[in-house]
Amino acid sequence: MANGAALEQNTTAIWGGGRQPFGVSYGKMMMWFFLLSDALTFSGFLTAMGLYRFKFETTWPVAENVFTHFPFLHGEHPLLFVALMTFILILSSVTMVLAVNAGHKMNTKGVVLWLGLTIVGGFTFLGSQAWEWYHFINGDKGAIMAEDGTVMYFTPVDGEGEIISVYELITGQEKPHGDHSEFKTADMIAAFGLNDNMTLRMPGKGTEEGPITLSREDARAVMKNASLLQGAGMRANEYGNTLFANFFFFVTGFHGTHVFSGVVLNVIIFINVLMGTYERRGHYEMVEKVGLYWHFVDLVWVFVFTFFYLV
Amino acid sequence: MANNNAYPSEHHDSPEGTKWIWKVFWILLIVTTVEVVLGIIKPPALTDTHILGTTLLNVIFIVLTLGKAYYIVAEFMHLGHERKNFIWTITLPIVILIPYLTFILLTEGGYLNSMMNM
Known part of the structure; x- marks a missing residue:
């Protein structure tokens, strides 16, 4: 407590020297320095992801094959939902500037x-x-995991690498929208054995000739000890490299935590505004300070959007 | 109770009204729309051209993203209207450290990739 009192005494005379450094209040400057350090934390996450993307360049899952859902719409709509989320966040940034302005x-x-x-x-x-986490965790098309842990998708021998869902392999019908039925490894292996036109491919963009696809013979050998993989978790995921889901959970989760704490801060300030705290204080700088945090959350999302979903 | 809140930051005038806010909104919205459209159609002319170690499309995405970041920080966060020495205090560490970290990690990632293929 003694320390806190000393600090307060020191800042009473506007930072002790009777003059504000940089013409910025103590609270606002500390918010900026916090955001500076937070920006470095996020860049640590994103560049670490970049390291592994470069390492597993040919087999790193392609985000547009993974995030294809949109509420109430059938079929595949890559990028649309993330674009909507970006729009929501930009709009809430605008309302925040308008609040600061008011x-x-x-x-x-x-x-x-x-x-x-x-x-x-x-x-x-x-x-x-x-909503997005729910669909990511539940999975979509399903895949196999080879004995060594490699994740592979089903694809037709004569195709161009299009991904066939486990549902379609086993039932012979197109996977219905929002279907989450779980299958057995034995059924999958049996269906694969019967379907001579089916082989396996690696996730990712592959080489210049396209995705890395196994020959039917190689695929049969792999399938002997393969297991079915549906959905995503920290240990394995149907999209490909384990690190892909790990980075998805950590990067978007860490950002989501920031959004959540931003909402909590906004609610606290909102209550203070209703109680007239800032009216009595004579200025609304507190709204500006939480506004800085809120815009930062938007700023980080702009980068997550580009480096996780677009590039 | 004497405290720091008695002294708000010095005031820097934003342009009058709320017109500038909506202008920035439209810039951010249009740039995002361009990114999404390019991401969906992936024009072969842009994905087949390689520049700076990646595709031209990715370079465009990164440039557009940095443009959006500039508008958020300079206008929405008001940093563009603070005193010059404060602007540099905040931006220099970012401008130096993040490209440095990116360069190191991506170079190492490329090296790890080449070791896997040996």
């Missing part, structure tokens, strides 16, 4: 409206992320 004019009603909408945007984004 705060500068001491317009309490404006701050309540725009900060309220920002909180709604934050919850919408979190909901979208939960």
